[in-house]
Amino acid sequence: MNGDNNGSQSGDGSLNVGVGDFRGATVHVGSGHPAFTPEQMALKRHLALGGASVKTETLNVFGVVTGVVSIIGLYFTLFQPFPQPLHSSWSALFMFALGLAAFSFVVAAVLRRKRFEPFLFRKYYLEAGTDDGIYLSSFTATCPWCRSRMTLRNLGPKNGPRYDSFVCERNPQQHTIRLDPTVLPEIQE
Numbered sequence: 660m661n662g663d664n665n666g667s668q669s670g671d672g673s674l675n676v677g678v679g680d681f682r683g684a685t686v687h688v689g690s691g692h693p694a695f696t697p698e699q700m701a702l703k704r705h706l707a708l709g710g711a712s713v714k715t716e717t718l719n720v721f722g723v724v725t726g727v728v729s730i731i732g733l734y735f736t737l738f739q740p741f742p743q744p745l746h747s748s749w750s751a752l753f754m755f756a757l758g759l760a761a762f763s764f765v766v767a768a769v770l771r772r773k774r775f776e777p778f779l780f781r782k783y784y785l786e787a788g789t790d791d792g793i794y795l796s797s798f799t800a801t802c803p804w805c806r807s808r809m810t811l812r813n814l815g816p817k818n819g820p821r822y823d824s825f826v827c828e829r830n831p832q833q834h835t836i837r838l839d840p841t842v843l844p845e846i847q848e
């Protein structure tokens with residue numbers, strides 16, 4: 660009954676589900692994924708951490724600093740200027756700092772391009788604001804079919820194509836709406 664997602668199609672040209680680097684979307688073109696405007700879904704953004712943000716600049720500086728730390732850690736790991744007991748902690752520091760540095764750079768680079776990226780527990784997202792800030796946010800909406808609450812989830816297999824869908828709490832199998840992050844309102848700074 661409600662399974663056929665023949666929701667109202669908006670004529671608004673800005674709603675192009677599946678455009679851009681929206682992973683896996685081409686597979687589903689024309690297969691009954693309707694488009695709704697954020698207004699139709701009563702889409703709400705919830706800024707986590709009280710709306711605190713990090714500047715992209717800060718993230719890059721952080722990446723450089725941890726990158727340097729990881730090189731220092733690598734140096735001590737390879738050459739071991741100190742007695743043995745310190746060895747393992749230096750290599751752990753190296754791995755940890757290297758991971759943080761790589762992560763900081765990747766996040767900064769991805770957000771500059773996409774402005775929106777799944778981040779934590781498949782339900783928290785990193786977003787770029789209008790002035791270089793990076794925010795942690797989650798999203799809810801109202802199901803257009805049954806008026807239940809929907810939450811935005813990053814779905815898909817661990818290593819396979821993932822996508823972001825609003826999932827209805829009452830009928831999570833059938834009431835889903837795939838999100839085109841480009842229709843989200845900007846975070847004004």
Ligand SMILES: [Zn+2]
Nearest residue numbers: 802805827834
């Ligand atoms: Zn529903």
